Amino acid sequence: MIKTVDLHKSFIIEGQPEPLHVLKGVNEHIEKGEVVSIIGPSGGGKSTFLRCLNLLEVPEKGQIFFEGVDITAKGIDIDVHRQKMGMVFQHFNVFPHLSVAENITLAPVLTKKKTQAEADEMAKELLARVGLLDKWSEHPGRLSGGQKQRLAIVRALAMEPDVMLFDEPTSALDPEMVGEVLDVIKDLVKSGMTCVIVTHEMGFCREVSDRVLFMDGGNIAEEGTPEQVFNHPQNPRTAEFLSKVLY
Amino acid sequence: MSFFSNIVKIMSKYWRVFLIRGVGYTLALTSITVFFGAILGIFICLARMSKSKVLNSIALNLGEIVRGTPMLLQLYVFYLGLPRLFPGIPTFVSVSIGFILNSACYVSEVFRSGIQAVDKGQTEAARSLGLSGKQTMTKIVLPQAIKNILPALGNEFITITKDTSLASTFFVGEVMTSYLIVKGNTFLTMECLFIVAVIYYVMTLILNRVVGRMERRMRTSD
Numbered sequence: 001m002i003k004t005v006d007l008h009k010s011f012i013i014e015g016q017p018e019p020l021h022v023l024k025g026v027n028e029h030i031e032k033g034e035v036v037s038i039i040g041p042s043g044g045g046k047s048t049f050l051r052c053l054n055l056l057e058v059p060e061k062g063q064i065f066f067e068g069v070d071i072t073a074k075g076i077d078i079d080v081h082r083q084k085m086g087m088v089f090q091h092f093n094v095f096p097h098l099s100v101a102e103n104i105t106l107a108p109v110l111t112k113k114k115t116q117a118e119a120d121e122m123a124k125e126l127l128a129r130v131g132l133l134d135k136w137s138e139h140p141g142r143l144s145g146g147q148k149q150r151l152a153i154v155r156a157l158a159m160e161p162d163v164m165l166f167d168e169p170t171s172a173l174d175p176e177m178v179g180e181v182l183d184v185i186k187d188l189v190k191s192g193m194t195c196v197i198v199t200h201e202m203g204f205c206r207e208v209s210d211r212v213l214f215m216d217g218g219n220i221a222e223e224g225t226p227e228q229v230f231n232h233p234q235n236p237r238t239a240e241f242l243s244k245v246l247y
Numbered sequence: 248m249s250f251f252s253n254i255v256k257i258m259s260k261y262w263r264v265f266l267i268r269g270v271g272y273t274l275a276l277t278s279i280t281v282f283f284g285a286i287l288g289i290f291i292c293l294a295r296m297s298k299s300k301v302l303n304s305i306a307l308n309l310g311e312i313v314r315g316t317p318m319l320l321q322l323y324v325f326y327l328g329l330p331r332l333f334p335g336i337p338t339f340v341s342v343s344i345g346f347i348l349n350s351a352c353y354v355s356e357v358f359r360s361g362i363q364a365v366d367k368g369q370t371e372a373a374r375s376l377g378l379s380g381k382q383t384m385t386k387i388v389l390p391q392a393i394k395n396i397l398p399a400l401g402n403e404f405i406t407i408t409k410d411t412s413l414a415s416t417f418f419v420g421e422v423m424t425s426y427l428i429v430k431g432n433t434f435l436t437m438e439c440l441f442i443v444a445v446i447y448y449v450m451t452l453i454l455n456r457v458v459g460r461m462e463r464r465m466r467t468s469d
C-alpha cells in the first residue's frame with residue numbers, strides 16, 4: 001500500500017551551518033490491512049517519516065509509492081492521493097470556525113466526492129459511531145480534548161481513506177481521555193483499516209499492532225511483531241528505550 | 248470667559264464649515280482610503296506571499312519605501328506628480344491616491360500577519376484531507392484570519408482619520424482645512440484649534456467604540 005525507498009529528509013535550520021539530517025534512507029513497506037506502529041525516542045524522526053508519507057514534508061531524496069504510484073514524481077497531483085490518506089494530528093487541528101458537522105462534511109463536498117446531503121448522512125453515521133451525534137451543531141471550541149480528537153478521526157474517515165496515519169493521537173490529552181480515543185482507533189483497526197500509528201502508548205501498541213517499528217537516529221533501528229520487539233529486542237537501543245518507557 | 252463665548256460665536260457662524268464640510272470630507276477621504284487601501288493591500292499581500300521572486304521584491308521594496316519616507320512627502324509626490332500625468336485631475340483625487348497607496352502598504356502587513364497568525368496545523372489538516380492550496384486558503388485560513396484582520400483594519404480607520412489632517416496642506420476640505428479657513432476669517436487661532444481638537448477627539452472616540460464592539464463580537468463567535 002505504501003512503500004518508501006531510500007527516504008532522506010533534512011531540515012535547514014536558521015543559524016546552523018549544516019542542515020539537520022532527520023531521515024537517513026528509510027526503506028519501509030506497509031501492506032494493505034496492516035497495522036504498523038512506530039515507537040522510539042523523541043526527535044528520532046517518527047513524525048517526519050509519517051508526514052513524508054502524505055508529503056506534508058517533502059523528502060529531498062528517495063521515493064514514496066502509494067498504491068503503486070510514485071507520489072514523489074514530478075507532475076503528480078498530490079491532492080488526489082491525500083484524499084485516500086487520512087491523517088490525525090497530536091493537536092487535533094479541528095477547524096474552530098466550523099461546526100462539528102461542517103468539520104466532517106467540508107472536505108468530501110469540496111472535493112466533489114459527495115453531495116452535501118450525502119455528506120450529512122455520512123457525518124451522522126460517523127458521529128453516532130464515536131458518540132458525538134449530540135454535538136452536531138456545536139463548535140469545536142466547546143468540546144473536550146478527547147471529543148476533539150474523536151472528531152478529527154471521523155473527519156478523516158469521511159474521505160473514505162485507504163490508510164490512516166496517526167501522529168501521537170493521545171499525547172496531548174488529559175489521561176482520563178486517552179481511553180476513549182484509543183477505543184475509537186481500536187474499532188477502526190477491527191474494521192480492517194490500514195493504519196500507521198506513531199505512539200507512546202506501549203500497551204495499546206502491543207495490542208493492536210501487526211508490526212512495530214523502532215525508529216532512532218533517522219532510521220528504523222528495529223522492526224518485528226510486538227512479541228519480537230517488546231519481548232526479544234535485538235538492538236540494544238531498542239532494549240534501552242523499552243526499559244525506560246516500560247518502567 | 249471670552250474664549251468660550253468666542254467658540255460659541257464661531258460655531259454659530261461656521262458650524263457648517265466644520266461639521267458638514269470638514270467632517271464630511273474627513274470621513275469621505277478616510278473611507279475611500281481604507282476601502283481602496285484594503286483592496287490594493289490584498290494584492291500587495293498576495294504579491295508578498297507569492298512564490299514569484301519578482302512580485303515578492305516589488306511588494307517588499309514598495310513597503311519599505313512607504314514606511315521609510317514621511318507621509319507628507321508621499322502626498323506631495325502624488326499632489327504634484329499625478330497632474331503631470333493626468334492634466335486636470337482634481338486635487339482630492341491625487342491626494343486620495345497618495346493616502347490609498349500609503350494605507351495599502353500598512354494594511355498588507357496587517358493581512359499578512361493575520362494570515363500567518365492562523366495555526367499552521369489548520370493548513371496541514373486541510374491539505375491532509377486533500378483540499379487544494381486555494382481551497383485551504385479560502386475555506387480554512389481566511390475565515391480564521393479575518394478575526395485577526397478586521398479589528399486591526401478598524402484601528403487603521405482611526406489612524407487614517409487623524410492622518411487625513413495632512414491633506415489640509417493641499418486644502419482638500421477636511422476638518423483641518425476647515426480650521427485654516429475659519430482661522431483665516433476670524434483670526435481666533437486658539438479657539439479654532441480647540442474646536443478642531445474636540446471634533447477629532449469625538450470622531451475617534453466613536454470609532455474606538457465601534458471597533459471595540461466589533462472586536463468583542465469577533466471573540467465571542469469563536
Ligand SMILES: Nc1ncnc2c1ncn2[C@@H]1O[C@H](COP(=O)(O)OP(=O)(O)O)[C@@H](O)[C@H]1O
Nearest residue numbers: 011013020022041042043044045046047048049
Ligand atoms: N519543520 C522542522 N524544521 C526544523 N526541524 C525540524 C522540523 N520538524 C522536525 N524537526 C527536527 O527533526 C528531528 C526529528 O523530529 P520528529 O520527526 O518530530 O521526531 P519525533 O516525532 O520522533 O519526535 C528533531 O530534531 C526535530 O527538531
Ligand SMILES: [Mg+2]
Nearest residue numbers: 046047048168
Ligand atoms: Mg513526533
